[in-house]
Amino acid sequence: MWVYDLETLRFLEVNRSALTTYGYSREQFLQMRITDIRPAEELPRLRADLLAARPDRQRSGPWRHRTADGTAMDVVVTSHLVEWEGRPAALVVAEGMPRTVAASGQTSSSTPPAATGTAGLAPMAREVVARGITDRFPAVVMVVRCDHLDSCMAAIGVTGVYALREQLTQRIRRLLPAGSLMAAEGEDFWVVCPHVEDGRARRLAGQLVLEIPRPVDLPGVGEIVVSASVGVRIAGPGPKDADALLMEASVAMRVAAAQGGGRVVVFDPSVQRVAAARFVNEQALRQALRAGEFCVHYQPIVDLASGEVHGFEALLRWQRPGHGVVGPEYVIGAAEESGLIVPIGAWVLNRALADFRALQREAPNASVAVNLSPHQLRDRGLVGRLKAGCAKEQIDPRSICLELTETALVRVGADVSEYARLLALRDTGVSLAVDDFGTGYSALAYLKQLPIDIVKIDRSFVADVVGNSADMVLIDAVVRIAHALGLRVVGEGVETVDQALALHDLGVDLAQGYFFGRPVPLASVARVLKGGSRSRYLAQGA
Numbered sequence: 001m002w003v004y005d006l007e008t009l010r011f012l013e014v015n016r017s018a019l020t021t022y023g024y025s026r027e028q029f030l031q032m033r034i035t036d037i038r039p040a041e042e043l044p045r046l047r048a049d050l051l052a053a054r055p056d057r058q059r060s061g062p063w064r065h066r067t068a069d070g071t072a073m074d075v076v077v078t079s080h081l082v083e084w085e086g087r088p089a090a091l092v093v094a095e096g097m098p099r100t101v102a103a104s105g106q107t108s109s110s111t112p113p114a115a116t117g118t119a120g121l122a123p124m125a126r127e128v129v130a131r132g133i134t135d136r137f138p139a140v141v142m143v144v145r146c147d148h149l150d151s152c153m154a155a156i157g158v159t160g161v162y163a164l165r166e167q168l169t170q171r172i173r174r175l176l177p178a179g180s181l182m183a184a185e186g187e188d189f190w191v192v193c194p195h196v197e198d199g200r201a202r203r204l205a206g207q208l209v210l211e212i213p214r215p216v217d218l219p220g221v222g223e224i225v226v227s228a229s230v231g232v233r234i235a236g237p238g239p240k241d242a243d244a245l246l247m248e249a250s251v252a253m254r255v256a257a258a259q260g261g262g263r264v265v266v267f268d269p270s271v272q273r274v275a276a277a278r279f280v281n282e283q284a285l286r287q288a289l290r291a292g293e294f295c296v297h298y299q300p301i302v303d304l305a306s307g308e309v310h311g312f313e314a315l316l317r318w319q320r321p322g323h324g325v326v327g328p329e330y331v332i333g334a335a336e337e338s339g340l341i342v343p344i345g346a347w348v349l350n351r352a353l354a355d356f357r358a359l360q361r362e363a364p365n366a367s368v369a370v371n372l373s374p375h376q377l378r379d380r381g382l383v384g385r386l387k388a389g390c391a392k393e394q395i396d397p398r399s400i401c402l403e404l405t406e407t408a409l410v411r412v413g414a415d416v417s418e419y420a421r422l423l424a425l426r427d428t429g430v431s432l433a434v435d436d437f438g439t440g441y442s443a444l445a446y447l448k449q450l451p452i453d454i455v456k457i458d459r460s461f462v463a464d465v466v467g468n469s470a471d472m473v474l475i476d477a478v479v480r481i482a483h484a485l486g487l488r489v490v491g492e493g494v495e496t497v498d499q500a501l502a503l504h505d506l507g508v509d510l511a512q513g514y515f516f517g518r519p520v521p522l523a524s525v526a527r528v529l530k531g532g533s534r535s536r537y538l539a540q541g542a
Helices: 017-021 039-050 125-132 149-174 198-211 242-258 269-291 334-338 341-362 381-391 405-411 416-425 445-449 469-484 495-506 521-529 534-539
Strands: 001-007 011-014 059-066 071-084 087-096 140-148 181-185 188-194 217-220 223-224 228-235 264-266 294-303 309-320 324-326 367-371 400-405 431-437 452-458 486-493
Touching: 001 071, 039 059, 039 149, 071 242, 071 269, 087 242, 087 269, 125 198, 140 149, 140 198, 140 242, 149 188, 149 198, 149 217, 149 469, 188 242, 198 228, 198 264, 198 416, 228 242, 228 334, 228 521, 242 264, 242 367, 269 309, 269 334, 269 341, 294 341, 309 341, 309 445, 334 341, 341 367, 341 381, 367 431, 400 405, 405 431, 416 431, 452 469
Parallel strands: 228 264, 309 367, 367 400, 400 431, 431 452, 452 486
Antiparallel strands: 001 011, 001 087, 059 071, 071 087, 140 188, 140 228, 181 188, 217 223, 294 309, 309 324
């Protein structure tokens, strides 16, 4: 993806995938015009296309581009007119076009996933879609992506992933109606089903999302479970553009994956806007990191038995010019999808370590909790940077807690390298916590199998703990199991004294939430602690 100025034709922003594909550095790209990546024979057509641009429509079609080493590359391009820093510009999405032809009705899955790229369209995908659609009938085009198949590779190897994909291929084909065509490569399956109406297409996509996660038994490996993100483009009777349908299904799939995977997204104009907004947001995040616009706010974590501050959770905030302070809901998803979560997460950890002494002046013996993304856990330099940061700030690693979501930890259990890195982190002395417990797999066995110290019960259970007997029973069960395993329990999202008292009565060790204090900048921590809700909580006799 890239953005270019409609007047000067200069590139204004470009994403990492484009840098890798075209072979230029970011600095080189931003000194170039869009004409610089076109062969000479394409320039007259490009000029005509630019003159024909209209502000009320997107443009799509096949083009030929040229990489830094002069290699010609066929692409399918979709262009959207946008405003970029007050100037008219175009947001461009380009995907590679395959050069091979599929045999009708066959599935292409002969290449092991390690040898194939997934940034562009798979070989045969376009031809499969073109063969499967006609002007007379409705059709559905789907892109099915196996979530986190790359993580499985570290645990079961290329051969294991290839065998897994073959079984998933057969599983998908059994669900498809007669006359359907499919191409497969890497993590993705491209499907076109002719003669399929809207309602049936949605049901079929829903079946795929439910069927793919059934365990696959691999010889010598055991059971493997992967979820799927499905992007759907439904096309009614009438003329159809195979390239556009395939690209729009791909966009819907990426939106499904960005929302956490394991779901279906049907393409419509709003989906395209979400994808475009995500790209623009990604570029804004890059600029924010370069410009120092991020900051960390701290929320107290309180010991329910004594009412004293046990620690603080470091929470990312974005001081976005013109928008005020922006919360993590506008940052984390785009950062994880783009890979920016690794440098942003490293910055948050370093900031929390640098602020540690000041926090301890306000609450002696307090610890600091920092959220850790699954992407960071794949970073080989994580353990070394943590040790170096603690040494620089003269911090005992035992005062640091790293939090991972339940879903991320379950995936770690199936990944040898990530599990080893988790053990290496634990060996430094830091505590490890399961965040948002109860919202993911809820596999209690992982509390025993993984090196966990703390379980953080999700706020959705805490919200109704006073009036909902089922939530009370669930929290009571988690507390009993955690304590039996020597783990501490934190209740998240405490907003009332009744919730705090109920958690205390159920044996929950620690709690955090607006009742005890909102996340605030370091300079405001002392004020929050002095005027916060702890005294009111203690006055209730907890």
